[in-house]
Amino acid sequence: MQVKRNILLNPGPATTSLTVKHSLVVPDICPREAEFGEILTWITRVLPEIAHGENDYSSVLFGASGTGGLEAAISSAVPENGKLLIIENGAYGTRMVQIANTYRIPNTSYQLPYGDYPDLAEIEKIIKQDPSITHLAVVHHETTTGMLNPVQEICQIALNNSIEVIVDAMSSYAGIPINLKKWGAGYLVASSNKCIQGMPGLTFVIFKKNLLNTLQENRRSFYFDIFNQYQGFNNTGQMPFTPPVQVVYSLKQALNEYLKETEAGRWTRYQQNWHILYRGLTRLGFSFLLPIEQQSKILLAVLDPEDPSYCFQDMHDYLYNRGFTIYPGKGAKQKTFRLAIIGDLYPSDLNSFLETLETYIAVRELKL
Numbered sequence: 001m002q003v004k005r006n007i008l009l010n011p012g013p014a015t016t017s018l019t020v021k022h023s024l025v026v027p028d029i030c031p032r033e034a035e036f037g038e039i040l041t042w043i044t045r046v047l048p049e050i051a052h053g054e055n056d057y058s059s060v061l062f063g064a065s066g067t068g069g070l071e072a073a074i075s076s077a078v079p080e081n082g083k084l085l086i087i088e089n090g091a092y093g094t095r096m097v098q099i100a101n102t103y104r105i106p107n108t109s110y111q112l113p114y115g116d117y118p119d120l121a122e123i124e125k126i127i128k129q130d131p132s133i134t135h136l137a138v139v140h141h142e143t144t145t146g147m148l149n150p151v152q153e154i155c156q157i158a159l160n161n162s163i164e165v166i167v168d169a170m171s172s173y174a175g176i177p178i179n180l181k182k183w184g185a186g187y188l189v190a191s192s193n194k195c196i197q198g199m200p201g202l203t204f205v206i207f208k209k210n211l212l213n214t215l216q217e218n219r220r221s222f223y224f225d226i227f228n229q230y231q232g233f234n235n236t237g238q239m240p241f242t243p244p245v246q247v248v249y250s251l252k253q254a255l256n257e258y259l260k261e262t263e264a265g266r267w268t269r270y271q272q273n274w275h276i277l278y279r280g281l282t283r284l285g286f287s288f289l290l291p292i293e294q295q296s297k298i299l300l301a302v303l304d305p306e307d308p309s310y311c312f313q314d315m316h317d318y319l320y321n322r323g324f325t326i327y328p329g330k331g332a333k334q335k336t337f338r339l340a341i342i343g344d345l346y347p348s349d350l351n352s353f354l355e356t357l358e359t360y361i362a363v364r365e366l367k368l
């Protein structure tokens with residue numbers, strides 16, 4: 001069965017392969033059957049391996065969007081007498097502050113304009129001045145701006161001060177190589193529908209196995225309880241609550257495609273795509289929110305053109321009608337729109353996008 005292929009340049013849910021789309025159509029199965037449990041067992045083993053956390057880390061899946069995984073990590077990790085420091089230099093840092101506040105978890109944030117690079121000395125100072133901080137949360141790839149936060153260095157500072165780290169790697173996991181062993185973070189959260197190139201509906205938390213006792217003591221949420229999810233699955237081979245069955249099949253397919261492409265292969269393809277986009281946009285006259293050395297190189301926050309006739313919605317609609325989805329900005333310190341190259345995309349897709357964008361600029365007589 002052929003399915004129309006759209007080029008999604010929004011930062012996930014991403015363009016999926018035809019084989020991932022087809023993997024959704026499977027015979028009905030009760031998720032309490034052992035056959036289904038075997039798939040879940042395989043997935044939960046592979047997820048930590050992709051981030052080089054084999055042996056020391058386990059993972060749990062939840063039927064939810066990525067925010068659910070963050071809610072699970074934050075509510076399960078921080079004890080009643082703990083305190084969370086959040087690095088807040090984008091909307092997803094702010095989301096973690098909101099989650100902590102919702103659970104009434106004591107927290108403080110290192111707040112920066114969306115698009116400012118975190119100052120490591122400042123983070124160290126905040127930690128030294130407040131010995132009640134027990135946990136630190138940081139977004140790896142801040143999808144708001146396309147910034148790659150210096151997670152390894154931040155983890156180093158935290159670990160030197162006996163602080164456990166929670167990493168939101170929603171839009172980097174399985175795209176940008178991650179090495180949990182080097183980072184030493186306690187928790188890493190991501191979802192099925194971004195760089196994994198699967199369907200939306202599953203989120204997961206990868207966590208250090210030696211944190212299980214702490215997780216058992218800290219239980220705060222009924223559904224988003226890492227310990228309950230882990231123990232329930234270990235005892236029965238089933239997820240405690242109904243999983244999105246077909247999405248599990250498509251995640252299995254997407255993970256197999258990742259393993260076939262390899263970590264290096266995916267990163268190389270993403271880099272090729274990003275360079276085509278970056279060079280093409282530069283040639284057309286666009287400029288970018290972040291200096292190149294701070295960029296994730298999988299998403300570009302492009303500054304809005306100053307031409308008064310520029311209208312994001314008009315540009316979006318023109319491109320959308322031709323099969324390309326672009327994405328608005330999200331509160332960055334300057335007005336932007338965003339283009340991500342994550343997903344089952346290839347150089348020819350980016351070249352076609354640039355040609356269509358160039359035609360749009362010519363038709364509307366936009367000045368860049």
Ligand SMILES: Cc1ncc(COP(=O)(O)O)c(C=O)c1O
Binds near residue numbers: 011065068143168191
């Ligand atoms: C870095 C980051 N964190 C969290 C989220 C929230 O994920 P979801 O929309 O799946 O709940 C996103 C979504 O784009 C994200 O990019």
